[in-house]
Amino acid sequence: MSMATSDSEFNPDLLLAHKLPETRSTYNERDVAIYALGVGACGQDAVDSVELKFVYHENGQEHVQVLPTFVSLFSLGSLTDGLDLPGFKYDPSLLLHGQQYIEVYRPLPSKASLINKVSLAGLQDKGKAAILEIETRSYEQGSDELLCMNRTTVFLRGAGGFSNSSQPFSYKNYPSNQGLAVKIPQTQPSAALLYRLSGDYNPLHSDPNVAKRAGFPRPILHGLCTLGFAIKAIIKCICNGDPSAVKTISGRFLATVFPGETLITEMWLQGLRVIYQTKVKERNKAVLSGYVDIRGLSSSL
Numbered sequence: 001m002s003m004a005t006s007d008s009e010f011n012p013d014l015l016l017a018h019k020l021p022e023t024r025s026t027y028n029e030r031d032v033a034i035y036a037l038g039v040g041a042c043g044q045d046a047v048d049s050v051e052l053k054f055v056y057h058e059n060g061q062e063h064v065q066v067l068p069t070f071v072s073l074f075s076l077g078s079l080t081d082g083l084d085l086p087g088f089k090y091d092p093s094l095l096l097h098g099q100q101y102i103e104v105y106r107p108l109p110s111k112a113s114l115i116n117k118v119s120l121a122g123l124q125d126k127g128k129a130a131i132l133e134i135e136t137r138s139y140e141q142g143s144d145e146l147l148c149m150n151r152t153t154v155f156l157r158g159a160g161g162f163s164n165s166s167q168p169f170s171y172k173n174y175p176s177n178q179g180l181a182v183k184i185p186q187t188q189p190s191a192a193l194l195y196r197l198s199g200d201y202n203p204l205h206s207d208p209n210v211a212k213r214a215g216f217p218r219p220i221l222h223g224l225c226t227l228g229f230a231i232k233a234i235i236k237c238i239c240n241g242d243p244s245a246v247k248t249i250s251g252r253f254l255a256t257v258f259p260g261e262t263l264i265t266e267m268w269l270q271g272l273r274v275i276y277q278t279k280v281k282e283r284n285k286a287v288l289s290g291y292v293d294i295r296g297l298s299s300s301l
């Protein structure tokens with residue numbers, strides 16, 4: 001099935017000039033802790049000395065620390081209701097999260113109100129699919145300080161072929177240049193049901209009938225949940241548990257994960273870049289790969 005518009009309807013100039021609406025995000029210490037639990041913090045040990053600070057702080061919840069992948073939630077506001085892009089049609093039930101790129105400019109406060117400025121960062125025609133990239137820059141309300149940036153790549157199955165020409169349409173407004181093995185605890189069968197409470201209520205992750213219509217035998221795990229598990233493991237193993245060491249996160253979702261599967265993340269340190277790959281143990285299948293740039297190395301490594 002192709003949801004692409006006909007060539008005459010597709011006008012790249014119109015699409016690239018299209019302004020996307022700003023969104024707002026407000027969160028507090030409770031949201032921070034629910035997110036951390038959703039990506040498995042303290043999942044194996046309720047008093048884990050590295051992970052407890054993401055969920056509870058002895059000096060009060062205002063001191064709870066925020067995992068860097070928490071910022072990925074700020075990109076959802078513009079995406080969950082669907083985007084209205086002129087001359088571009090797609091079937092939302094066939095959408096998959098393809099990649100996520102994150103820059104964190106300073107550690108996030110335990111509660112904040114943010115203004116998210118959203119723009120179209122890329123669009124590619126891959127024939128059988130279209131790839132759409134949405135950039136979200138999040139500013140703290142009041143100080144107007146830029147805290148973080150997310151670039152979300154959505155893989156729209158069946159929406160390719162819209163630029164019927166010898167050179168398929170490809171637009172990107174950003175530069176293209178942007179062994180240690182660790183076992184991450186098995187995800188719980190309820191992992192997606194807990195993670196959705198952080199704000200991504202897409203029924204693909206909870207409703208068996210919606211999952212079947214999208215071509216899956218059962219609901220699949222959120223890509224950003226898998227990313228949260230992987231980056232948390234890197235913080236634990238490479239950053240000595242310090243979430244503020246993380247500067248940039250990049251990940252591509254290679255294959256779907258089903259809640260309850262065991263995730264194993266392998267990581268390799270190259271200077272201040274950690275290259276990582278996450279596999280599902282039961283199927284020996286790579287499901288996520290990417291890199292994390294860190295600010296420095298702790299002396300205990």
Ligand SMILES: CCCCCCCCCCCCC/C=C/C(=O)SCCNC(=O)CCNC(=O)[C@H](O)C(C)(C)COP(=O)(O)OP(=O)(O)OC[C@H]1O[C@@H](n2cnc3c(N)ncnc32)[C@H](O)[C@@H]1OP(=O)(O)O
Pocket residue numbers: 076079080081082083090092095096097098099126131132152153154155202220221222223224252253254255256257
């Ligand atoms: C208009 C959009 C509005 C959005 C509205 C609602 C959005 C809601 C919120 C947004 C967040 C997204 C929703 C969240 C959903 C999920 O979490 S889904 C779960 C996480 N994701 C996955 O499980 C996906 C796992 N990956 C796959 O299943 C496959 O990799 C794939 C994406 C289906 C692609 O496989 P395949 O069709 O076999 O592709 P290829 O033939 O290998 O490659 C074709 C070209 O596409 C490029 N490519 C391949 N994979 C990706 C990828 N993950 N990201 C980006 N690009 C990819 C590949 O390089 C090929 O390009 P060329 O080399 O140029 O040919």
